[in-house]
Amino acid sequence: MWKTSMRFVLVISLSVLLCGCWDQRLLKEQKLILLLGYDLNSKGEIITSTTYPISKGKSGTSNAPAAPKSTILSTSGETAMDSLLHADLKISERIDISKAHVILFGEKAARKGIYPELDHIYRNPKGALSSKVAIIEGQVIDAVSINQEEADLNAQYYDEFLKSGIATGFYTNYNVQSVRPLLLHHTKDPLLPLLKLDRKHKRAVSVGMALFNNGKMTGKLSIPESKMYTLLSGEQKQKISFFVKSSHQIGKGRKNDVVVEILGGSQKTTVEVKNKSVSARISAKLQYRVTEYPKDQLTDPQVMSKLTHDIKTGLMKTAESMISQLQMANCDGLGLEEELRVHHNKLWKEKYRNINLREVPIKADLQFEFINSGIIN
Amino acid sequence: MKIDTQITKLQMFTFLIQTQIGVAFLSLPHEIHNYAKGDSWMSLLLTGVFMELFIIFYILLTNRFPKQHLFTILESVLGKIVGRCLTLIYAGYFLLTGTTILVLFVSMLKKWMLIYTPYWVILLLMVSIGIYIATENLQVIARFSFIATIVILTFIVVAPIAFKDGNLHYIMPVGDAGLMNIINGAAHATLAWQGMELFLLIAPFVISTGREKMKVFTLANLFITLFYAFITFTCLIYFSGNELVLLPQPVLYLLKSFSFTIIERPDLVLISFWIILVGTSFISYLYGASMAGAFLFKKWPRRSYVYLSAITCFVAALFFNSVQEITKLTKYVTYTGLIFLMVIPAALLFISFLFQKRQRGEIDVEN
C-alpha cells in the first residue's frame, strides 16, 4: 500500500521537478495594461493606445509604497490583436490585458463597429469581461494620455468616472460581457457612455451616450436625453436629476426654474399591433422630489399645479427628443424588437426582423407624482 | 457480505449524482441549444422524466436479484458464458467512458486554465488521483463522493447571480423550438445521465430495502434533472441564442463574466472545483471497470485491476486527443452509452421476466 502511493508521489514529483511550470506567468514579469483604447487611423488601421503602471525608483528603505505612475504606448496594426502584438515589441516585459479596467473606443472606430476589436477578449480565457466600455468623441490617444489630477492612474480615473456616471444615471451599466449579446443579438441595441476631453482643464467630460445599431455607432444622445433613456428603459429608477426651465417667468426677481430628482416609479414599454402595423408606447409613472426651486413657497396649490405642468411638458420634450434621436439612429435601445419577437412572434418573423425604427411611431406617456420638496417648503 | 463495504442511502445518492455530473454538464446548455434553442431546459426536464422510466426498470431488476450486482445478474440471467462475455464488454465500455472523461477533461482544462501544460501531465494528475481513491473499497469512494457534493452546492449557489443580468426574453416565446426539436434535444441529453448504470453495481451494497432504493434513486434523478435544467436555464437567460452558438462551455463562460469584490474572477475557482466533479466520475468508472476485471479473473485483487484500467485509460487518452477524434469519441460514447444505459438493463429485465429467473439462495458478492 505504502509502496504504491510512494511510487505515485515519486512519479508526480519527478514530473514536476523535471518539467517545470508551463503556465506560470509571474505578476512581476507582466506589464498590466489597465486602460485600452482603440481608434482608426486614416489608412483604416487600428491604433491601440494602452497605459500600464510602472514602478520607478522605489524609495529606498521606506516602507510606504510609492505612488504608482503609468506610461502610455500607442501602436497600430491591422486588427486589435495585431496592434497589441506590435505593442509587445516595444515593451520590456510581456503584455497582459486580463486586468483592463476600461476599454475606450474612438468615435471613428465605433462607427465601424466595436465587436471585431472585442473579439480577442471574448476568445481569451483570461479576457477581462468585466471591464467597462466607453466611446470617446475625438481621438482616443488624447483620452488615454490625459494628464488628469484626480487619480493616480488614468485607468482608475476612467473607471471611477464611468462608475459615478452610472450611479448618477446618465450612463447605462454595460461591461464587455453584458454588451455582447446586444452586439450579436440584433433585437436590441446597446447605448454606451460617450465622453469628450476638455484638454484645457485636463478633464474628461460626459457628453451623453453613443447610439448603436447592429453593433455600429450611429448617433448620440445629449446628457438630459441619456438620463431620460436610463429612466424610460428601466435601467435605473432613482437618483436621476433633471433641470426644467419654467415657461411662466413670474416677475424679474428670482428665477423659478426647478431641479427635480426622480425617486422611483414604474415604467412599461408596450408594443401595439393593429392591422399588422406596429406602434409603441412608453409609459412611466415617476415620483419626484424638488431639490432646487429658488422661488420657494411650494405649498401654494396654484404654484404647485403650474410647476407640475411645467415639469411634465419639459420632461416630455426631453423624452420626445430622446425618442426621435433613437429613431434617427435606428437604435433599438428600448428593446421594441424584442418585445415584438416575444409577444408577436409570427409577425416579427414575417415582417419585422431588423425593424426600422423610423417607421414605428413611438409615443411617450409620462405621469409625475410630487413626493416632497426637501426639508423646506 | 462484509459489513465494512456497505454504504448508506445518502452515500448512494451522492455516489450516483457525482458519477453522473462530470464533464458533460459544462457544455450541456450549448449541446442542447443546438437542437432545442430557447426551450433547452424543457428538453432536459423531458430527459429526466424519461430516465425515471429506466430507474423503474433498474429497480425492478435489482429487486429480483437483491444480493447480486450487475455482473452476477448477467451471469444468472444469461448463463455463464454469455454473462461473462457481456461483463467483458461492460468493462470495455467503462474503460471507454473513463477515457472519454479524461480526454474531455484535459481538452477543456487546456482551453480554460493550463494552456501550455503538456497533455500527459494533466492526464497523469487525474489518473493518479483516480488510482489513489479507486483502489479503496466502495465505502471510501462513497465518502469521497459525499464530500465532493459540496462542490455542486457552490455551483448552485453561484449560478443564480446571473439572474440579475439575465434577460427572460431570450427564452421567450416558450415552445418556439417546436416539439420535435425539444425531443431531439432531450435525446442528445442522455449522455449527461450516463453513470446511472453504475447503480446496478453498487445496489447490493446499499443498506436499504428495494423501496427505499427506489426513493433514493428517484431523488437522485430529480436532483440531477433539476440541476441540469437549472444550469441550462441560467445560461439560456444570460446568453442570447446567437451567443450560445459561439460558446462551447457556456457554464464556465457564465462564471467568467461574474465579478465579486474579493474574487474578481470566480470562474478560476469554480473550474478548479469542477475538477473534483470530473474526478469523482472518473473514480466511479475506474471502480466499475476494476469490478468487472476482478469478477472475470478472480486471481488478483480488485486493486490491481484499478491500476490496469487506469493505465489503459491513460494510454488510450494519449492517443485520442485531436479535436476530430474527441468529437468522434464523444459521439461513439453517446451511442454505446444508450445501449448500456437503457438497452441492456431493459433486455435483462425482460429476459428475467420471461424465463422467471430470480435470485436463488444467498450469493455473496464482494467488492
Place this chain on the structure above:
Amino acid sequence: MSHSSVSNNENVLPTAEDDATFEDRAAFIQRAFGSTEDLMKVPLSFNNKQGVLFYLAVISDLEKIQRSILFPLMKYRDLEVEQIPLTAEAKSKIMLKDSIYTLIQGNSIVVLEGCEELYSFNTVKENTRSSVEPDSEKTVRGSHIGFVENLSTNLGFIRRGIESRHLRIHYERIGQYTNNQIAIVYIDGIASPALVRKLKERISTLSIDMTFSPGYLEELLEDVPYSPFPHLLYTERPDRAIAQLIEGRIVIMAEGSSDVLVLPVSFFSFFQTTDDYNSRIITGSFFRFLRLISFIISLLLPSLYIAVIGFHFEIIPKEILVLVKNSVENIPFPPLIEAMIMAFTIELIREAGIRLPTPIGQTIGIVGGLIIGDAIVSAGLVSNIMVIVIALTAISSFTIASYEMSNTVRILNYPIMLSAATFGFVGIIFSLMFIVGHLCKLESLGTPYFTPLAPFNIKGLKDAIIRFPIWLLKDRPRELRVKNKRRLYRPRRWENNEN
C-alpha cells in the same frame, strides 16, 4: 500486580528452585543482579530465624523500609510474618522466581530461613512532581490540573473524576527491558467491547524492547503510521481524558508519561478544547469555527498566494492590483522560493524557541519575527505581502488546538505550495483531493477518521464544526459503536416544571 510479563525476563535469569535452602535463595538473588552495587543486602534475625533483606537502594524509599519492615520486625519479634499487621498492598508472599522482578520495581524482599515463600514489602519510592497546568493545553476556565509522570497518580485523577464502578483499568506491561506498565482505561457499558478487545489484542501482541513514551505506543498502534495526520489524541488534561472516556473512547496511560493517549478519535477531535464547553454556547461555537477556518487558512493561504501571483493574477481585485504588483516587482525569486524562505524561517524560529529557556525563547521570537521580517523586506528578498501571508499562516496554524495537528498542517503546506507553483489552482485542487481522499481512507482503530463529514452523520456534526448546546448533545458519537448510545435524557427538565 500483574505477573504476565515476567516470562519476558526468564531467559536472562539463572534457574532457581523454590525448595532450595535459604542461603541458596539469597545467593540466587545476588547472582541475578550480578555486580550491580545498588543491591543492598541487610542480614536480620526474626523469630529466631536467619533472614536477609534485599532492596535496590536507588528506587526504594528508605523511610518506608524503616517504618514498614524494620520496625514491625523488631516490634513483633515473636509473631509469624503473616501475622504482622500491615495492609495487603504493603506486604505479600511471592515465589522465588518472581522475586527479581519484584525487586526491580522498588519493593524490598525478605528471605527467611525455613520459609518456602519470600516476603515482599512495598517500599517503592514515590518521586512525583506536583500537578501543574499543562503548557500545551492551557485553558482560561475550568480545572488547571495536569497529569504527572506517575501512573497511579494519573489513574487516581481519573478515578476521582469518574466515581463509577463501571470504570475499568486494565494493566499491561510492555518493553522487553524497560517493562513499562501501561493502563488501558475505559468505561464498561459505554465503550464498544469490540474496540476494547481490538486494542487489547493489538497491545498484547506488541513486541518491543523499550517504550518510554506514548509516542512509541502511538506508532505501534496506529492504523496508517505514514499518514501525516495524527490519529491518536494526546492530552495532558484529566478533565479532557474523562470527557473522552464518557463519550466512549479508550484512554491509554503509561508509567512515566504525563501524556495520555485517547483513541479512537476523529479529525474534529483535534479542534475541540475544554474551553469550548466552558464558555457560552455562541462564543464556544465561534471559537471552534475559528479554529477550523484557521486550519483551512494555514493549509491553503501560502499556496493560494503562490498560485495567484504566479498564475491567476486576474483574480486580484483591481483596487489592490497595482499595490500587489509594486510589492512583488523587484523580488528576485519566484513566489515558491520566496514562500519557502519565509516558511522555513518561521519553522526555524519555532524550533529554536521551543527548546530554549523561556526568556531566551522570547528573545528568539523577537529577533526572528521582527528583525528578520523587517530586514528581509527592506533587503528586497521577500515581498511584504509574502511576509504577511506566511505570518498569518503560522499564526493560524498555532490556533489549532492540537500541537500534532498544527504541525501536520505546516508540513502539508510544502507539497501544496509545490503543486500550486506548478499548476496554479489546478495543483491546489489536486492536492486537496489527495488530502481529502486520504482523510476518507484513514481509520483510527477501525473507526472512520473523517466522520461526521464522511461518512456523514448529521448528529455528529452537532459537536464538530460548531458546538451545539450541551443539552442537545444527547447521543454519543455514532462511529464509536458504543453500547450505551444515549448520553442525556431530559437535561433541562426543570423547564417543564416551571411552566
